[in-house]
Amino acid sequence: MASLTAHALRKSYGGREVIAGIDLELRPGECFGLLGPNGAGKTTTLRLCLGLTEPDSGAISMFGMPVPREAREARARVGVVPQIDNLDPDFTARENLLVYGRYFGMSNARIAARVPALLEFAGLANRADDNIKALSGGMKRRLTLARALINDPALIFLDEPTTGLDPQARHLIWERLRQLLAQGKTIFLTTHFMDEAERLCHRLAIMDRGRVIASGSPRELIGAHIEPQVVEVFGDGAEAWANAHGASLSERCEKTGDTTFCYARNVGPLLQDLEARPELRYLHRPANLEDVFLRLTGRDLRD
């Protein structure tokens, strides 16, 4: 049985359709990513799945229970790491876990038995009795993740789990999420970091303007939507060069600011040409999810 399914979801706010017909299915044990620019409808999709708001139409089911009608019961088996930190600032790390466990109807003794391992998991064993205000952003994020695990959930929702964290803190979160996957947990995460999605997700869906515009594994998406090699060309003469030579030596050229992106299956001739032009700087790399994402959602700024 799927952990979570959503079928033909729609949701409007004040006449503006924020979710315009979405289908999702999460299989047990997988990490499923929802990617999209700001305002694509990622957070609304999560809120719908948790039963915190009702869809205008469509059907959601979590562990076979209809949402929102039995969302409360379904949430007993779910952990949530929200986008905005909402740890309890009046409590210590340990107290945050204790109080949160009670919301699940757990006894103090049962919570106390779980807390040491969770603090260890969060790397906060020696900060257990520190006030939340004394913790760094990365520590708070890890504590929020530990809090989401207090009820030993089968499914974990993470809304942009590493936004605002430094690289060390991000890598630590990713490592912890891989541990959870290894334990057999199902993860549903939203992100706009492509490297995050590429590292963690077995399957993902790219959302834009309330719709899923592509879905599959990261490799499938790259294979289906983009040429495998990319050469980025920078510098003053880049645009003139692209018009005169780059366009004919690659399958596709795109310009953003002072950088030109050339996509090709075989970049040999392109690189040879660039070797002879010392005034141009360039970077050759394999195509990644970000290229797919930008191709599908465009390079315009979203606010």
Next chain:
Amino acid sequence: MSNVTKYCALPRLSWRFIHVWRRNAMVWRKLAIPSMLGNLADPMLYMLGFGYGLGRMMPDVFGGTSYIAFLAAGMVCSSTMMSASFEAMYSGFSRMHVQRTWDAIMNAPVTLDDVLIGEAVWAASKSLLSAIAVLVVAAALGLAQSWLALWALPVMFVTGIAFGSLGLVMTALSPSYDFFMYYFTLFITPMMLLCGVFFPVDQLPQALQHAAALLPLTHAVALVRPLMNDTVPPGVAIHLCVLLLYAMAGFYGALALTRRRLLT
């Protein structure tokens, strides 16, 4: 189902509200002493200032009781009103909007209905503590010497639910902390002055007496003052009904408005 019917569905009662109550109580315990002293400071100043100061100038005008004893009953009620209102508005708004504590709770198997019941009962519990504190001081000063005064406590709990719920209505509507000043200026301060806290309501012009009769604090005072003066209050049923009506209507309004704010 239309949005209005959805938001206006009857509250679903559950014992899960206890989790929310316990969370608030656990925070309060950390600051219990300063919090209690803060709750006592205002009513004490009024009682000492007005009670002794003003009271010296008008002995025996209150049917044989001293002015300070008259005032003490008003202070029990007004401190209950203040304490419940502050808790539901300033602290409630912090938990709803600033700290997003309610969001965190609703990600667990707890509903918004549970959260609001927990908050209303918590505001009432905290205001009951204020009432007890004032009552204890009044008793120590010899201003409440009857065991009947203990009946003031359940009355103050209902009063606390009423003012807590009305405060939660404002919290549901508020864009920021500044908004609560309107409520204090337009609702709480008039009640403080017109509902019999400082002088009997029957001293007011007829029209204002009628207005005062519609306000919840009037009915709380009408019950507590006789109880503290060793008398069974006349018209217990009607006063209790008004308080219960404010409590129920206030809570229902707060729930519908908070659902509209948070569950869209």
